[in-house]
Amino acid sequence: MLPLHRSLPPLLRRDLLRLFANGAAAGPVVRLDAAGFRLLQVNAEPLMRDILLDKDRCYRKGSLMRRLAAVTGEGLLINDGERWKRHRRLANPALTAGSLPRYVPAMRRAIAQTIERWRHEGTGAGPRDLVTELSRTTLVSLLDSIFGLRLKGDRLDGRLARVSGVIHALLDDLVRRGSSLLAPPLAWPTPANRRFRRRIAEANAILDQIIAARRRDLADSDEPADLLGQWLLQRRRDSSHFSAEEMRDELMTMLIAGHHSLAIALAWALYHVAREPGLQAALQSETEAGRDLPHRLEDLDQLPLTRGVLLEALRLYPQPPILLREAIADHALGGYRIRRGDQLLLSIPTLHRDPLHWPAPECFEPRRFDGFNADAMMQSHHLGFGGGPRSCIGRRFAMLEGVLVIAQLIQAFRLRPATPDTAPVPPRFAGMLVPAAPLLVHAEPR
Numbered sequence: 001m002l003p004l005h006r007s008l009p010p011l012l013r014r015d016l017l018r019l020f021a022n023g024a025a026a027g028p029v030v031r032l033d034a035a036g037f038r039l040l041q042v043n044a045e046p047l048m049r050d051i052l053l054d055k056d057r058c059y060r061k062g063s064l065m066r067r068l069a070a071v072t073g074e075g076l077l078i079n080d081g082e083r084w085k086r087h088r089r090l091a092n093p094a095l096t097a098g099s100l101p102r103y104v105p106a107m108r109r110a111i112a113q114t115i116e117r118w119r120h121e122g123t124g125a126g127p128r129d130l131v132t133e134l135s136r137t138t139l140v141s142l143l144d145s146i147f148g149l150r151l152k153g154d155r156l157d158g159r160l161a162r163v164s165g166v167i168h169a170l171l172d173d174l175v176r177r178g179s180s181l182l183a184p185p186l187a188w189p190t191p192a193n194r195r196f197r198r199r200i201a202e203a204n205a206i207l208d209q210i211i212a213a214r215r216r217d218l219a220d221s222d223e224p225a226d227l228l229g230q231w232l233l234q235r236r237r238d239s240s241h242f243s244a245e246e247m248r249d250e251l252m253t254m255l256i257a258g259h260h261s262l263a264i265a266l267a268w269a270l271y272h273v274a275r276e277p278g279l280q281a282a283l284q285s286e287t288e289a290g291r292d293l294p295h296r297l298e299d300l301d302q303l304p305l306t307r308g309v310l311l312e313a314l315r316l317y318p319q320p321p322i323l324l325r326e327a328i329a330d331h332a333l334g335g336y337r338i339r340r341g342d343q344l345l346l347s348i349p350t351l352h353r354d355p356l357h358w359p360a361p362e363c364f365e366p367r368r369f370d371g372f373n374a375d376a377m378m379q380s381h382h383l384g385f386g387g388g389p390r391s392c393i394g395r396r397f398a399m400l401e402g403v404l405v406i407a408q409l410i411q412a413f414r415l416r417p418a419t420p421d422t423a424p425v426p427p428r429f430a431g432m433l434v435p436a437a438p439l440l441v442h443a444e445p446r
């Protein structure tokens, strides 16, 4: 058990990152019990590998993850067992490497719109907050590639604006809840909980309308470039595919799982690029030479530095930094006795900043990923997309879009930090590893 003088001060200050750092210094497995749960922080890589891969049958996502069910229903992020297997099998074909090129036009439209807006507003608009900006870019891209909802000119059309408003508000709420292990259960009738539930109901109603409209639009001969269109066509051919309600849960899951994670990772990546002119120049040469790339996942091999920037951002700022599992049976893990019901917190920053695997672990050094095998990340000590059967289903999508965003923005703008001489902004735990202060940069057109 972590001694009280090391656990209480960070808990009182709501500094969960400090709490996990103290836990990491205390041993491979450390108890941090809180909020009525037996919580075990896991810090050693072999144990993480056991949990995610070799002994994955001893675990499920569990009670802490199920708090998300209020938003995602029984979607992939939180479900388990046979239901999870079926959902993963049905969702997967639309997210394989071979399916990705169909989403690239949507990704490009979203990035082009960001570039146009930044150019139009000019440098007079002052420094840009990277998290806000990239949240908008990645949400517009996801709504286009998931639902086929497009921007009209550079304006959000009515439905897009409503979905985007509700999703942003929901994510803000989730981040606030994620900052505290002690958030009151959603069933309690607090004003914040009532507001949260109203937003979920509104988001679900909008998603139902979008699904119904897309179903009406879709012809059997279409080759849809959106995830929803593909799922709906598959359902016409095979009635055992996702039901309307399952589809809604999975669409919400994709939005919640795919939006913030990518936006925040990209914000950290571009923030570091802005702070390092030498890196930025090298990145610009690489992306100029590869001008229009990437179109497909294989093209990332031709942009190794750009890909390295994204992987390095995910190493230093893994999203989410803690993976949660619940033990479903008593068993031994390494030399530790795990009891049924234990909640395990896999501390990814501990692994990602371990000097044994990552020389100079605190430095932002994308070239360390030269020759890296992105298909075997867990073997290379990188758990940025998790590992084992429950690893991220959207990881190829995220890598392709992430590299595309960095490549296109660096070709269009020279980034400069708004406060060049200060120490880098530190991360803060809020479910995700968000910046403790806004990541502000100036973007000068090239």
Ligand code: HEM
Pocket: 076, 077, 078, 088, 253, 254, 255, 257, 258, 259, 261, 262, 265, 314, 318, 319, 320, 323, 324, 383, 384, 385, 386, 387, 389, 390, 391, 392, 393, 394, 395, 397, 398
């Ligand atoms: C940089 C961006 C992303 C990061 C860092 C990321 C990270 C992760 C991680 C670490 C997991 C494993 C969670 C666990 O083991 O508990 C995960 C799962 C998942 N991710 Fe991602 N993700 C990203 C983008 C996306 C995108 C774009 C989508 C969808 C289009 C997506 C959908 C999912 C889903 C559905 C799961 C649950 C998979 C399952 O349990 O079968 N993610 N993600």
